[in-house]
Structures are given as C-alpha cells and as structure tokens.
Amino acid sequence: MLAVTAPEKSLFPLSYPLLLNALVGMLVMLVDMKILSAYSENAAAAVSIANQILLVAFDFSSLFAAGAVVMVSRQLGAGRADSARKTAVAALAANAMASLLLGLFLLPAAPYLAAAINCPSEIFSDATIYLRVGAFTILFNGIMMAATAVLRGHGETRLIFLLGIAAYTTYLASEYLLVFGWGVIPELGVLGSGLATLLVRMSAAILLLVVLVRRLQMRDIFHNFQLRSSLARMRQLFDLSWPGTIDNFAYGFYQMILVSFIASQSVAMLLSRTFILTLTAVLTVTLMAISQANEVMVGFRYGAGRKQEINGCVIRSSLVSTLLTTSLAFVLYQLADPLVGLFTEQREILRLAKQLLWITIFVQPFSAVNTILFHSLRALGDVVVPVMGTQIMMWVLSVPLAYVLAVKMELGTVGLWYVLLLEEALKAIFLLIRWIQRQYKS
Incomplete structure (x- = not known):
C-alpha cells in the first residue's frame, strides 16, 4: 500500500515527473503532427478540427477526476x-x-458537430471519421483520467510518468503503422490515427486498473463495490468537480466558436493556430505540472489542518511557473522559423506563427498566476465563484471582442491572440482578489 504521507513531498519531487511526462507528451504531439502533415496537410487539419470537439468531450469524461485529486x-x-x-x-x-x-451521444452526432463549427468541405469527411472513432475512445479516457487522478492524489507522480512513457511509445508506433500502412497493414490515413488513439487509451485504462488494484491494495474494495453505498462519495466528488468540468466544457465550446471565426477564412489560419498550439504545448504542460503538484500539496496541508503553510506553497508555485513558462515562451519565439518549418514551408503560415508566438510571451505571466490560483482555490473547496467569474469574462467580453477583431477587423488568428492576452490578464486579477479575500477571512 502507498504511504499515507506520499503527498507530503515538496513541489519539485511532485512536479518534475509530471513535467517530464508532459514534455514527452508534447514531443509526441510534435511527432504526431509531423506524421499527419507528412501524410497530407488536409489530414492534419481534419484531425486538428476534430480534436477541438473531442477535447470538449474528453474534458467532460473526466468529470469526477478533479474532485478525486482533492478528496484523496x-x-x-x-x-x-x-x-x-x-x-x-x-x-x-x-x-x-x-x-x-x-460516447453514445457523440457517435451519431459527429457530422452535425463538425458542421456546427464550419468544418471546411475538403476535410469534412475525414474529420467525421476521426470523431466517430473518438466516440469509442471516450469510455477508456474517462477511466484513465480517474485512475491518474487517484495516483496523483497519492503523490505517485513518478509512476504516472513511467506509465506515460509506455503509452506514448505504443501510440507513435501504432499511429505510424496505421496511417501509412506496412506489410499486411493497409494505409488508413486519418482513420488509422483515430484507431491508434483508441488502442492506446484502451490499453492504458486496463493497465492503470491493474496498477491501482495491486499498488493501493484495492482488490477487496473493488469486489465489495456497491453503487448505492458509493452514491454519497460520488455526490461529494461531483460537488468538487462540476464547476471545473463545466468551466472546461464551456471553454472547449468557446474555443470551437473562436475556430469557427477563422475556419471560413482560410486553411492557413487553421494551420497556423494548430502549429502554434502544438509548439506552445510545452508552456501548457509545464504550467499544469507545477499547478497539479501544488494542488496536491495544498489539499494535503488543508486536510492535515496546516493552513498556515498554504499561502507559501501558492506564492512559490506562482513565481516558479511564471518565470519558467515566460522564459520558455521567449525561447520559442526566437526559434520560431526552424520550429514552424518542421510542419510547413508556406510563408504565410510562418509569418502568422511568429506573430502569435510574440504575443504569447506577454500572455504567459498572467496565465501562470491564474492557473495556480484556480487550482489552489479548488483544493480548498472554493470552486463556484472562480468558475462563474472566468465564464462571465469569456462569454460577455472575449467572444464579442474576438468576433470584432478576427472577423470584422479581419485580424484573423492574430486577433484571437490579442483577446487571449486581455482575457488571461483579467482572470489573473480576479482570482488574485478572490485569493486575498479568502486568506483575509481565514
């Protein structure tokens, strides 16, 4: 059985395996995009726009995972x-x-969802195929996310990293074989990419269940599981999870709306956004690794009644994440030409990408602070007000402003990044005020 004091670890031992796992994941995303781009740029665009929908579904499939980290x-x-x-x-x-x-909802709804976000006609068929395969993937993603959250709550981040390496290796090998074909395996293109994702997530879910049974000595609890007796715990998990899940769910729809603003303008707009999101994944995963580790530390200290230590954890995590991710954003900007050149040689996409990376440097400090504060507030059980505040900013301010800048003023993807900068700054200010109010009350 895992030691009860596992989450007593400091920020670095908890976060570095999550960071390594995330960085490897980012590298896998780069290779994944390279594989699809090598097959065809339309295939890369189809998977990208389909993933915009699937990300919303995957967020919802992890409905109870956030609460599991906090409660455990x-x-x-x-x-x-x-x-x-x-x-x-x-x-x-x-x-x-x-x-x-x-998953049962997404399977028949796939073509309607693709049409709803103005998916270009030349990639509509491939995007629909990928979405339908993704519908089967969602069940295994839900199990995988819950199991990973439990391990994270126990401070077992190193184990998460080791399992992640195995999953990533399997994914890339299977994707390459299924996309391009080899020997008796036919060339499947976008369908092959979707099947590779399904295969790996199914295998990962099964492996994680085995690990939980053996590592946490949960065999008897699984055998004696009764839905009726577990409903109270599920309600507690739901109370902690639903605001964050709704936030992620709404954010996914928000991104779908933003994509629809540029999808009808040109495929170059879509690809510049896709390539930059792939490159800046290193910033996201670095920030999330630190934030997730900090959340476990805050939750453990809150449960142990050591509330006087919490503020120090949050300040240190905010400083570390701000300095690290902003520095990485600057490095990405300096290396923009060779990095974007890995995916395309189109000069228009290269020009747009460099503009987006420059704006990203200024986005990162605000993004780091608001992410750390949001997860810290959730660890203390304060979830509803932070979510309501951020949602109001997105729908009342960001969507109308994005329409004006991206469509009316014809700034396209660059206009969306200006909106992102303003949005992250306002979120950081709002959550900082909320954190100070909470500390004052306690």
Missing part, C-alpha cells in the same frame, strides 16, 4: 487511507458511467 489528498492528509481508497473506486465508477453516456 485531503483524506490522506487527515490519515484516512481507507476512505481514500473508497473514494478512488467511486471516482472510477462515476467517470466510467459518464463517459459511456457521452
């Missing part, structure tokens, strides 16, 4: 290891049921 780390902090294991099983069951329902 708190229960371990309070010395209640058996309760933590029961919470883990409840999270797995709840996530699996929610994901199954979502």
Whole structure:
C-alpha cells in the first residue's frame, strides 16, 4: 500500500515527473503532427478540427477526476487511507458511467458537430471519421483520467510518468503503422490515427486498473463495490468537480466558436493556430505540472489542518511557473522559423506563427498566476465563484471582442491572440482578489 504521507513531498519531487511526462507528451504531439502533415496537410487539419470537439468531450469524461485529486489528498492528509481508497473506486465508477453516456451521444452526432463549427468541405469527411472513432475512445479516457487522478492524489507522480512513457511509445508506433500502412497493414490515413488513439487509451485504462488494484491494495474494495453505498462519495466528488468540468466544457465550446471565426477564412489560419498550439504545448504542460503538484500539496496541508503553510506553497508555485513558462515562451519565439518549418514551408503560415508566438510571451505571466490560483482555490473547496467569474469574462467580453477583431477587423488568428492576452490578464486579477479575500477571512 502507498504511504499515507506520499503527498507530503515538496513541489519539485511532485512536479518534475509530471513535467517530464508532459514534455514527452508534447514531443509526441510534435511527432504526431509531423506524421499527419507528412501524410497530407488536409489530414492534419481534419484531425486538428476534430480534436477541438473531442477535447470538449474528453474534458467532460473526466468529470469526477478533479474532485478525486482533492478528496484523496485531503483524506490522506487527515490519515484516512481507507476512505481514500473508497473514494478512488467511486471516482472510477462515476467517470466510467459518464463517459459511456457521452460516447453514445457523440457517435451519431459527429457530422452535425463538425458542421456546427464550419468544418471546411475538403476535410469534412475525414474529420467525421476521426470523431466517430473518438466516440469509442471516450469510455477508456474517462477511466484513465480517474485512475491518474487517484495516483496523483497519492503523490505517485513518478509512476504516472513511467506509465506515460509506455503509452506514448505504443501510440507513435501504432499511429505510424496505421496511417501509412506496412506489410499486411493497409494505409488508413486519418482513420488509422483515430484507431491508434483508441488502442492506446484502451490499453492504458486496463493497465492503470491493474496498477491501482495491486499498488493501493484495492482488490477487496473493488469486489465489495456497491453503487448505492458509493452514491454519497460520488455526490461529494461531483460537488468538487462540476464547476471545473463545466468551466472546461464551456471553454472547449468557446474555443470551437473562436475556430469557427477563422475556419471560413482560410486553411492557413487553421494551420497556423494548430502549429502554434502544438509548439506552445510545452508552456501548457509545464504550467499544469507545477499547478497539479501544488494542488496536491495544498489539499494535503488543508486536510492535515496546516493552513498556515498554504499561502507559501501558492506564492512559490506562482513565481516558479511564471518565470519558467515566460522564459520558455521567449525561447520559442526566437526559434520560431526552424520550429514552424518542421510542419510547413508556406510563408504565410510562418509569418502568422511568429506573430502569435510574440504575443504569447506577454500572455504567459498572467496565465501562470491564474492557473495556480484556480487550482489552489479548488483544493480548498472554493470552486463556484472562480468558475462563474472566468465564464462571465469569456462569454460577455472575449467572444464579442474576438468576433470584432478576427472577423470584422479581419485580424484573423492574430486577433484571437490579442483577446487571449486581455482575457488571461483579467482572470489573473480576479482570482488574485478572490485569493486575498479568502486568506483575509481565514
């Protein structure tokens, strides 16, 4: 059984495996995009626009995972290891049921969703195929996200990294074979990419369940699982998770709307956004690794009643994430030409990409602060107000402004990045005020 004091680790031991795992994931995304671009640029665009929809679905399939991290780390902090294991099983069951329902919805809805975001006609068929394969993937993604959240709540970030390496290796090998074909394996293109994702997530879900049973000694709890007795824990998980999940879900729809503003303008707009999001994934994963580690630390200390240590954790994590991600953004800008050149030689895309990377340098400090504060507030159980505030900013301010800049003023993708800068700055200010108010009350 895992040690109850596992989340007692400091920021670096908790975050570096998550960071390494995320960086490897970013490298895999680069190779993935290179494989698809080598097959055809239309294939890369089809998978990109389909993933915009699937990201929303995947966020919803992890409905109970966020609550699992908070509850497990708190229960371990309070010395209640058996309760933590029961919470883990409840999270797995709840996530699996929610994901199954979502997959059943997405399967017939795929072409309608692709049409709703103005998917270009030349890639519509491939995007629909990828979405339908993705519908089968969602169940396994839900199980995988819940299991990973449980391990993270126990401070087992190194194990997450090792399992991630195995999954990434399998994915790239299977994707290459299924996209291009080899020997008796036919060339499947976009369908092959979707099947590779399904294969790996299914294998990862099964492996993670085996790890949880053996590592956390959960065999008896699985065998004795009763849905009725687990409903109270599921409700607790839901109360902690739903605001963040709705936030992610709404953010995914928000991004779909932004994509629709530029999708009808040109494929170059779509590809410049896709390539930059692929490159700046290093910033996102670095920030999320630090934020997720900080969330476990805050939750553990809150459960242990050591509230006086929490503010120091948050300040250190904010400083580290701001300095690190802003520096990385500057490096990406300096290396823009060779990095974007890995995907395309079109000068228009290269020009747009460099503009987006320059703006990203100024986005990062605000993004780092608001991400750390959002996850820290969630670890303390403060989820509704932060979500309401950020949602109001997105829908009342960002969407209308994005339409004006991207469509009316014809700034396209660059206009969307200016909106992102303003949005992240306002979120950081709002969450900082919320954090100070919370500290003052306590």
